[in-house]
Amino acid sequence: MNIIYYNESSVFDELSSDEHYLIAIDSNLVSTHQVELPKMSLAKAKKAIPFLLEDTLLDDIEDLDFFVKKIANTQYYEVIVMGKQIISELQEKIEQVQLSVERCVVDFMLLPNDKEKMHYIEDEQGVLFRFGEFLGGRMDKVIFDESLTDEYQLIGAAPDIKHSQQINLLEIDWLKNWKKSLQQWRIGIAIILLLAVLLPVHLTIDNYYLTEKVQKQRNANQNVFKKLFPKVKRIVDLPVQVKQKLIQVNNNKTRTSHDLLTKLKLKTKSKKVVKHLKFNQQTLTLKP
Numbered sequence: 001m002n003i004i005y006y007n008e009s010s011v012f013d014e015l016s017s018d019e020h021y022l023i024a025i026d027s028n029l030v031s032t033h034q035v036e037l038p039k040m041s042l043a044k045a046k047k048a049i050p051f052l053l054e055d056t057l058l059d060d061i062e063d064l065d066f067f068v069k070k071i072a073n074t075q076y077y078e079v080i081v082m083g084k085q086i087i088s089e090l091q092e093k094i095e096q097v098q099l100s101v102e103r104c105v106v107d108f109m110l111l112p113n114d115k116e117k118m119h120y121i122e123d124e125q126g127v128l129f130r131f132g133e134f135l136g137g138r139m140d141k142v143i144f145d146e147s148l149t150d151e152y153q154l155i156g157a158a159p160d161i162k163h164s165q166q167i168n169l170l171e172i173d174w175l176k177n178w179k180k181s182l183q184q185w186r187i188g189i190a191i192i193l194l195l196a197v198l199l200p201v202h203l204t205i206d207n208y209y210l211t212e213k214v215q216k217q218r219n220a221n222q223n224v225f226k227k228l229f230p231k232v233k234r235i236v237d238l239p240v241q242v243k244q245k246l247i248q249v250n251n252n253k254t255r256t257s258h259d260l261l262t263k264l265k266l267k268t269k270s271k272k273v274v275k276h277l278k279f280n281q282q283t284l285t286l287k288p
Contacts, residue, residue: 001161005107006090012097020100022161023090024107025169027128027138030082031057034135036075038192045070048192049079057081067169069134078134080106080169091170104170108136110159118152120144121159133165 002019004010007026015021033053037045046068050061057064065087067080094101111119111130120129127144130136131152139147222235229245278285 001102003110003159003161008086008089010093012093012099015097015099017098017100020102022164023101023104024110024159025082025086025090025104027106027108027136029086030080030106030137032132032135032137033079033081034132035077035079037077039075042068042070045077049077053079053081059083067134071132078132080134087169101170103164103166103168105164105167106136106169107159108138109133109164109167110161111136111157112155112160112163113165114155116152117155119155119157121157128159133167 002021004012004015004021004023005026006023007029033056035049035052037048037052040048046066049068050064050066053066054061063084064081065084067082069078070076071078090104093099108128108130111121111128113119113130113133118129118131120127122128122141126138126140128136128138129144218238221238225235225238225242226232232241232245235241
C-alpha cells in the first residue's frame with residue numbers, strides 16, 4: 001500500500017487509479033485534545049465534546065470536524081479536530097481521479113502507540129510525535145525539547161502503515177447534523193457543569209449542619225454527666241469518664257451490701273440460721 005502525505009496543496013492527478021493508497025493528513029492541519037466526561041454513552045459524548053472544547057478552538061465549532069476515541073476503562077476521550085473543508089476537499093480530489101483509498105489517517109498515526117510512551121521522529125519540518133491513539137502532532141524541535149516532561153518515555157520510531165490500526169477518518173461522518181442539535185446540547189452540558197459546581201457546595205452545607213448537630217448532642221451528654229457527677233470538675237474524654245464512674249458506683253454498691261451482711265452476722269448467734277427478714281418502718285427483724 002502506498003502512502004500519500006496530504007496537505008491542502010496536494011493533487012492526485014498523476015497517481016494511478018490501479019494502486020491502493022493510505023492518505024496521511026499533515027499534522028499541521030489538525031489539533032488533538034484529551035477530554036474527561038461523566039459516565040455517558042459514546043453518542044452523547046460525541047455531541048458534548050465540541051461544546052466543551054469551544055473556548056480552546058480558533059474556529060467556530062460548526063466549521064470543524066471532531067473525531068473521538070474513548071480510552072478503555074476510563075472516562076477520558078481523545079479528540080482530533082480539523083476543519084470540515086479539509087475532509088470535504090480531500091473527498092472531492094479522490095472522486096475526481098477515482099483514487100482507491102483504503103485508509104485515511106493523520107500522519108502521526110503512522111508511529112507506534114504504546115501506553116505511557118511517546119514515539120517520535122525528526123525530519124526537516126521538525127518533530128512528528130505520538131502519545132495516544134488520537135493524540136500527537138508536529139512541532140518545532142526546540143519547542144518539543146523544552147516542553148517534554150517525565151510523564152512519557154521517549155522512543156525514536158519510524159512511520160509504518162501497520163501502526164494506524166485500521167483507522168479511517170473518511171468513514172467518520174457523525175457531525176453533519178451538529179448545527180441542528182447544538183442548542184439542545186448546550187442546555188444539557190450547562191446542566192452537567194452546574195451540577196459539578198453545586199454538588200461540592202451541597203456536601204459542604206450538609207457537613208456543616210451535621211457537625212453542628214453532633215456538637216449539640218455532645219454538649220447535652222456533658223450536661224447530663226455533670227448533673228450525675230457534680231464533683232467531676234473537668235471533662236476530658238466523656239466515654240472513658242462515664243465508664244470509670246459506672247465501675248466506681250458498682251463497686252460502692254457491692255461494698256455496701258457486704259457491710260450489711262457483716263453487721264447482721266454479728267447480731268445473730270453463730271448456730272442460728274436466719275430464714276426470714278422483716279422490715280417494719282425503721283425496724284429490721286430477723287427470724288430463724
